Structures are given as structure tokens and as C-alpha cells.
Amino acid sequence: MLEIFLSLNWISVISAFFAYFFLGYVWFTVFFKKLYRVSLGKENEKEQPLTMIFVVGPGICTLVILITTAILFSALHIHQTVDALKWGVFIGIGYLSANTFTIAINPNIPKPILYGLISSAYHLVGINIASFLLIQNF
Numbered sequence: 001m002l003e004i005f006l007s008l009n010w011i012s013v014i015s016a017f018f019a020y021f022f023l024g025y026v027w028f029t030v031f032f033k034k035l036y037r038v039s040l041g042k043e044n045e046k047e048q049p050l051t052m053i054f055v056v057g058p059g060i061c062t063l064v065i066l067i068t069t070a071i072l073f074s075a076l077h078i079h080q081t082v083d084a085l086k087w088g089v090f091i092g093i094g095y096l097s098a099n100t101f102t103i104a105i106n107p108n109i110p111k112p113i114l115y116g117l118i119s120s121a122y123h124l125v126g127i128n129i130a131s132f133l134l135i136q137n138f
Contacts, residue, residue, distance in 0.1 A: 016134050036118050
């Protein structure tokens, strides 16, 4: 496992990280800002400024997701775009979306289905962009 980790194409991992992370920023602050606030029951509350935990935390989690995906791709010898995108869909639905809905379905999320749809769609798009970038040879 260590040799796979050390042999990763770190330029691809970092480019995938920036794409996925930037997509999250745009997704939740531009594309779905209002709907996301509705899903959280915060549509009538004053918007609070982002603190570091809300920037750094998701960044660390995204990096862990991408390193794990890159290791998986390496172990499975995923080098073709079509294969990377198939696995991106599989990971996006099977792990990221399923986990997102699991988190959403609790009494603290007033509109869990809306929250799950917005966040799951983000992860499905994000992991597929990242999957494409992970197999590139920069």
C-alpha cells in the first residue's frame, strides 16, 4: 500500500483536488446557494461569514477522498477515461451519495431529501471531474 501511495501522480491528485474543491465553492455559494439554505432551514436567517473550519474541513475531506480514489485507481489499473468515469459514477453513487443521504436523514436537517439531492449531485459531478483528472499524465 505504501508503494502505491508513493507512486501516485501527485500533480493529478492536486489538480483533481483544486477542481473538486472549487466546484464545491461554486456549487454551494452560486449555483444552489438559496436551495441549500432552504434545505438547512436557514433561508430566513442572516448569512454568517465562513470560518476556517468550514473551508479547511471540507478541503481535508476532499483530499482524503481523492487520495483514496487515486489509490483505488492504481490498484485496479484504471488508466482509460471511460473506466475512470464508470468508477467515478460507482464511487459517487455507491459511497459519496449514499453517505450524504445517510447524514442528511436525521432530525437536524429540516429538508433531508433536498439536502441529499443538492449535496449528492455535487459529489457525483465532483468525483467524476476528479476521476477524469486523476488518470491524466500531467
